[in-house]
Amino acid sequence: xxxxxxxxxxxxxxxxxxxxxxxxxxxxxxxxxxxxxxxxxxxxxxxxxxxxxxxxxxxxxxxxxxxxxxxxxxxxxxxxxxxxxxxxxxxxxxxxxxxxxxxxxxxxxxxxxxxxxxxxxxxxxxxxxxxxxxxxxxxxxxxxxxxxxxxxxxxxxxxxxxxxxxxxxxxxxxxxxxxxxxxxxxxxxxxxxxxxxxxxxxxxxxxxxxxxxxxxxxxxxxxxxxxxxxxxxxxxxxxxxxxxxxxxxxxxxxxxxxxxxxxxxxxxxxxxxxxxxxxxxxxxxxxxxxxxxxxxxxxxxxxxxxxxxxxxxxxxxxxxxxxxxxxxxxxxxxxxxxxxxxxxxxxxxxxxxxxxxxxxxxxxxxxxxxxxxxxxxxxxxxxxxxxxxxxxxxxxxxxxxxxxxxxxxxxxxxxxxxxxxxxxxxxxxxxxxxxxxxxxxxxxxxxxxxxxxxxxxxxxxxxxxxxxxxxxxxxxxxxxxxxxxxxxxxxxxxxxxxxxxxxxxxxxxxxxxxxxxxxxxxxxxxxxxxxxxxxxxxxxxxxxxxxxxxxxxxxxxxxxxxxxxxxxxxxxxxxxxxxxxxxxxxxxxxxxxxxxxxxxxxxxxxxxxxxxxxxxxxxxxxxxxxxxxxxxxxxxxxxxxxxxxxx
Numbered sequence: 252x253x254x255x256x257x258x259x260x261x262x263x264x265x266x267x268x269x270x271x272x273x274x275x276x277x278x279x280x281x282x283x284x285x286x287x288x289x290x291x292x293x294x295x296x297x298x299x300x301x302x303x304x305x306x307x308x309x310x311x312x313x314x315x316x317x318x319x320x321x322x323x324x325x326x327x328x329x330x331x332x333x334x335x336x337x338x339x340x341x342x343x344x345x346x347x348x349x350x351x352x353x354x355x356x357x358x359x360x361x362x363x364x365x366x367x368x369x370x371x372x373x374x375x376x377x378x379x380x381x382x383x384x385x386x387x388x389x390x391x392x393x394x395x396x397x398x399x400x401x402x403x404x405x406x407x408x409x410x411x412x413x414x415x416x417x418x419x420x421x422x423x424x425x426x427x428x429x430x431x432x433x434x435x436x437x438x439x440x441x442x443x444x445x446x447x448x449x450x451x452x453x454x455x456x457x458x459x460x461x462x463x464x465x466x467x468x469x470x471x472x473x474x475x476x477x478x479x480x481x482x483x484x485x486x487x488x489x490x491x492x493x494x495x496x497x498x499x500x501x502x503x504x505x506x507x508x509x510x511x512x513x514x515x516x517x518x519x520x521x522x523x524x525x526x527x528x529x530x531x532x533x534x535x536x537x538x539x540x541x542x543x544x545x546x547x548x549x550x551x552x553x554x555x556x557x558x559x560x561x562x563x564x565x566x567x568x569x570x571x572x573x574x575x576x577x578x579x580x581x582x583x584x585x586x587x588x589x590x591x592x593x594x595x596x597x598x599x600x601x602x603x604x605x606x607x608x609x610x611x612x613x614x615x616x617x618x619x620x621x622x623x624x625x626x627x628x629x630x631x632x633x634x635x636x637x638x639x640x641x642x643x644x645x646x647x648x649x650x651x652x653x654x655x656x657x658x659x660x661x662x663x664x665x666x667x668x669x670x671x672x673x674x675x676x677x678x679x680x681x682x683x684x685x686x687x688x689x690x691x692x693x694x695x696x697x698x699x700x701x702x703x704x705x706x707x708x709x710x711x712x713x714x715x716x717x718x719x720x721x722x723x724x725x726x727x728x729x730x731x732x733x734x735x736x737x738x739x740x741x742x743x744x745x746x747x748x749x750x751x752x753x754x755x756x757x758x759x760x761x762x763x764x765x766x767x768x769x770x771x772x773x774x775x776x777x778x779x780x781x782x783x784x785x786x787x788x789x790x791x792x793x794x795x796x797x798x799x800x801x802x803x804x805x806x807x808x809x810x811x812x813x814x815x816x817x818x819x820x821x822x823x824x825x826x827x828x829x830x831x832x833x834x835x836x837x838x839x840x841x842x843x844x845x846x847x848x849x850x851x852x853x854x855x856x857x858x859x860x861x862x863x864x865x866x867x868x869x870x871x872x873x874x875x876x877x878x879x880x881x882x883x884x885x886x887x888x889x890x891x892x893x894x895x896x897x898x
Contacts, residue, residue: 363529366498366530367393380413382434386436438460487514596613617753722870724897743796746800862885
């Protein structure tokens with residue numbers, strides 16, 4: 252402890268008969284100005300239950316706490332006769348340049364939160380998205396110290412759902428967990444949608460929840476939610492931290508489960524535990540020795556069976572899903588060796604260039620005729636990191652080799668000819684070493700002809716305008732394909748805009764496309780772009796694409812991008828409607844009902860937030876607006892008026 256004087260206010264700031272809160276270093280004090288005694292100062296924390304005395308009032312001779320009406324003498328902090336709570340007074344001096352208060356400046360003593368954050372950063376979690384609040388302040392303070400030390404970055408968002416989507420996107424792009432952080436009760440329950448996206452798409456995320464004091468858990472305290480029960484279905488592992496004795500190992504286990512299980516690990520942090528003293532010496536919990544390699548390879552017999560099938564095939568095709576995202580180079584090298592068509596699921600879009608001689612684009616409802624027709628002409632499917640979802644429609648009538656590191660995914664819903672349990676990159680390396688190169692010129696000719704047909708079909712749509720002059724999405728994605736940098740990260744949403752992206756946008760082969768896959772959550776794209784920027788934004792352009800319905804769910808977090816200087820270009824297809832739902836209502840012979848939207852001018856909204864906004868109302872404005880949005884120094888919205896009936 253060291254006594255220090257701090258200037259806390261100008262003398263004229265506080266009229267007689269009033270109180271205010273001020274900071275003396277890191278200590279909050281209640282400044283008081285009474286007619287009888289002039290200026291005095293008390294500790295701002297009411298000793299009864301911590302209420303902010305500086306938000307109270309003077310009533311006669313007493314300072315009244317705003318929470319429960321407790322009374323304190325403005326000079327001494329003493330209570331009325333018969334009461335035991337006593338507010339701490341601080342020395343105050345009125346000097347020529349203002350009011351000064353003397354406080355004890357405590358030296359920081361490490362807390363349980365410091366102990367846990369040390370483990371978290373040692374294990375490689377260096378990015379946190381969240382909201383600071385009253386039930387996570389102790390842990391937040393430890394995060395602040397770690398950020399000041401350069402051990403992590405913290406991004407404060409406007410809604411906890413954006414925090415969990417951002418963390419999920421970070422994990423999808425990098426394969427490493429980021430953390431999302433919230434208070435007890437509603438803050439933590441707001442995380443759940445993004446965490447369900449992580450669970451369903453097998454993504455590593457660390458979720459950190461503040462909690463009310465343990466002594467009031469159960470009877471029904473303010474903002475008390477049984478978080479262990481609330482997160483039970485979404486997490487792969489979770490625990491409540493109660494003591495410094497196991498806090499370090501619980502954090503290590505949480506990060507390990509997120510990485511190994513590729514899912515959500517959840518820690519609950521009661522208020523008083525966050526601020527409790529740490530162990531005198533932090534336990535050593537190294538990552539080395541606790542995470543094994545993933546480069547496992549299939550058994551020899553099954554590998555030989557797969558090799559025999561590939562050798563016998565005349566027209567093998569490779570189908571690539573999200574699970575193969577980190578093995579792009581190995582997949583293309585393998586495909587070129589055996590001259591096999593490469594088709595992706597929608598979640599795998601972009602893992603091979605659409606202009607590569609063997610690239611066939613996306614298969615399924617969000618895809619093109621190229622992929623589906625090439626699959627139909629194949630006599631063997633080599634499926635890498637895909638799960639045979641109904642949306643994709645991988646044929647069940649073909650001989651199939653399926654490679655995946657998750658044994659449950661192999662033949663999960665139906666038998667496959669050869670299930671290969673192994674890491675995709677290591678398995679492809681073995682296959683390539685034991686297979687001779689094969690040339691199949693007819694395959695490349697077929698792919699080229701089918702792309703020529705599909706590109707001609709797409710061109711038929713680009714000039715379409717509806718009765719209000721709104722554009723076809725084909726025009727938007729034709730120009731976006733040409734303008735987006737070849738190594739960009741593109742975050743897409745849910746709805747007609749996303750179907751159009753799948754069909755009409757052509758990828759370079761070095762781009763990454765992120766989406767809410769199995770959950771299919773509207774609103775994903777812009778929060779995901781925050782996470783993608785945190786992961787790679789210093790080196791790659793981040794683009795997000797959504798409709799007006801999706802962006803409306805998290806549009807407040809555009810200000811987050813402004814705050815942190817994230818030059819994200821958000822391409823917003825505005826049709827004033829939940830167009831996909833209208834389409835489904837018409838297809839189901841329902842009346843179109845409650846799908847219209849009342850929107851602001853989103854370009855003006857971007858400008859009001861401190862970003863850049865560009866509005867496109869006719870085709871001539873499209874390319875200049877996209878170019879400007881992509882080159883903007885800060886976050887930008889390119890709002891494009893599109894036809895709601897077109898996908």
